[in-house]
Amino acid sequence: MPPMHLVPPQRAHQRAIDEHTVCDAIEGIGDPQRVRTWAERFALLADPGRLSLLLALYRAGPTAVSDLALATGMRDTAVSQALRLLRTSGAVWADRDGRVVRYRLRDPEIVELLKALSATPGSASAHA
Amino acid sequence: MPPMHLVPPQRAHQRAIDEHTVCDAIEGIGDPQRVRTWAERFALLADPGRLSLLLALYRAGPTAVSDLALATGMRDTAVSQALRLLRTSGAVWADRDGRVVRYRLRDPEIVELLKALSATPGSASAHA
DNA sequence: AACACACCTGCACACCTGTGCAGACTTGAA
DNA sequence: TTCAAGTCTGCACAGGTGTGCAGGTGTGTT
Numbered sequence: 001m002p003p004m005h006l007v008p009p010q011r012a013h014q015r016a017i018d019e020h021t022v023c024d025a026i027e028g029i030g031d032p033q034r035v036r037t038w039a040e041r042f043a044l045l046a047d048p049g050r051l052s053l054l055l056a057l058y059r060a061g062p063t064a065v066s067d068l069a070l071a072t073g074m075r076d077t078a079v080s081q082a083l084r085l086l087r088t089s090g091a092v093w094a095d096r097d098g099r100v101v102r103y104r105l106r107d108p109e110i111v112e113l114l115k116a117l118s119a120t121p122g123s124a125s126a127h128a
Numbered sequence: 129m130p131p132m133h134l135v136p137p138q139r140a141h142q143r144a145i146d147e148h149t150v151c152d153a154i155e156g157i158g159d160p161q162r163v164r165t166w167a168e169r170f171a172l173l174a175d176p177g178r179l180s181l182l183l184a185l186y187r188a189g190p191t192a193v194s195d196l197a198l199a200t201g202m203r204d205t206a207v208s209q210a211l212r213l214l215r216t217s218g219a220v221w222a223d224r225d226g227r228v229v230r231y232r233l234r235d236p237e238i239v240e241l242l243k244a245l246s247a248t249p250g251s252a253s254a255h256a
Numbered sequence: 257a258a259c260a261c262a263c264c265t266g267c268a269c270a271c272c273t274g275t276g277c278a279g280a281c282t283t284g285a286a
Numbered sequence: 287t288t289c290a291a292g293t294c295t296g297c298a299c300a301g302g303t304g305t306g307c308a309g310g311t312g313t314g315t316t
Contacts, residue, residue: 014194016194016198017192017194018191021189022188022191022198024184024188024189025187025191025195025196025199026184026199028183028184028186028187028246029180029187029199029200030251032176032180034248034251035180035183036176038173039173039174039179040174042173042174043170045166045167045170046168046170046171046174047303048163048164048167049304051163051167052157052160052163055163056157057153059152059153059155060149060150060152061149061152063146063153064145064149064262065262065263066142066145066262067145067149067150067153070142070144071150071153072157075305075306076263076264077306077307078305079263080262080264080265081265081304082304084264096313099262099263099312099313100263109248113241116244117166120237122158122161123158123162145262175273177274192293193292193294194291194292194293203276204294205275205294206276208295209275209294213273224283226283226284227283227284227291227293228283229292
């Protein structure tokens with residue numbers, strides 16, 4: 001049986017314009033911790049550089065830092081910096097192979113987002 | 129016939145570690161303008177406050193500012209500020225009804241994202 | 257050994273962003 | 287008109303973020 005989602009006591013003294021709507025809204029928000037987790041995920045995709053890197057990894061699989069810099073046009077230090085953030089956030093994995101480090105996607109939820117995004121008009125999704 | 133996605137001339141002098149991977153990566157990135165558009169969309173969802181508001185609107189439909197403040201626990205000025213950003217970004221619509229302003233979702237792409245997010249474990253999606 | 261390559265880190269800078277406060281505006285009621 | 291409710295705006299502050307530069311680490315080559 002689902003919870004009632006009443007207004008928390010500490011702000012129950014405020015009057016609602018539409019009590020039913022407020023209840024639905026609270027249900028829609030759900031667990032605040034989950035909201036924070038997703039907000040952090042979205043924040044990772046909110047930078048054009050990082051989003052380009054993730055799209056590149058989604059399409060090309062494990063890729064070296066220099067190749068990512070070459071594909072995106074970013075400087076290698078910027079790529080490295082972005083990948084460090086993505087790595088500590090759990091979005092990507094790093095595999096060392098000699099003096100080359102190849103990165104690949106890790107978070108399945110992010111993969112799903114990239115998949116949906118790649119199915120969007122404007123993406124170059126067809127193979128030659 | 130899809131484009132070749134060769135490395136742009138201005139950085140063609142750099143040698144690639146894996147030429148084929150670089151080519152795939154460039155294909156995966158696609159149109160840079162589209163990447164920027166999506167990054168901006170994700171940026172809107174990257175704040176817990178804004179994400180809560182959008183989830184609330186997705187679930188409850190058109191909702192007044194005060195009710196959103198009540199449901200999220202945010203101050204009304206913070207809600208207003210967030211909604212102003214969402215409005216100028218094209219994510220939500222504002223309908224005036226007397227002295228009440230009801231907001232509702234506008235961008236279909238964002239609606240799709242919220243739909244996918246709501247189908248995720250941890251969300252309170254069942255009706256009583 | 258010395259060297260070149262691929263990658264990483266620390267630091268400083270400019271920039272952006274979310275927040276609260278105080279106040280103003282619009283609307284409806286008395 | 288006077289008042290209150292609902293919402294909006296401007297301002298200033300603290301904190302976070304992306305970027306470039308200079309230099310460092312580790313690895314393979316000669």
